[in-house]
Amino acid sequence: MLYEHYALLEKIGLDLLFASIFFFIGMAIKDVLNTGEVPPFGRRIVWLVLFLGCAGFIAKGVIQIFWEGAGIG
Template sequence: MLSEHYELIETLGTNFAIAFLFVLIGLAIQDVLKKGNVPTFGRWFVWLVLFLGCAGFIAKGIIQAFWEAGL
């Protein structure tokens, strides 16, 4: 059974690993922003850029799923 679903398990593992890395990056950025005494505008800008990076990754996954399904 494992050999039949190897590709699915590999894809899910990769996606969860990348999501976990995004969480770690977010925690590191939060720590740097707190310790660096960054103004509010700078904090909003940093979080906007991080969110857009995550949104791009999610959009890529959705587009890829539709493309491979032939829709």
């Protein structure tokens, strides 16, 4: 296998790892919110913060793809 293939597999694996970490964090937060009887406003704030973190990670990936395509990065 060529080095480019290894780099691609490494990128895909790292992205899947981060996606699974976000999933498990979400499941843990859901469990804590349910057992702690958090009010609805607090639940919305917690999920908003988690969503913004995930959206930032996705935006970083999209920006990186565009920059590499344009030859900037």
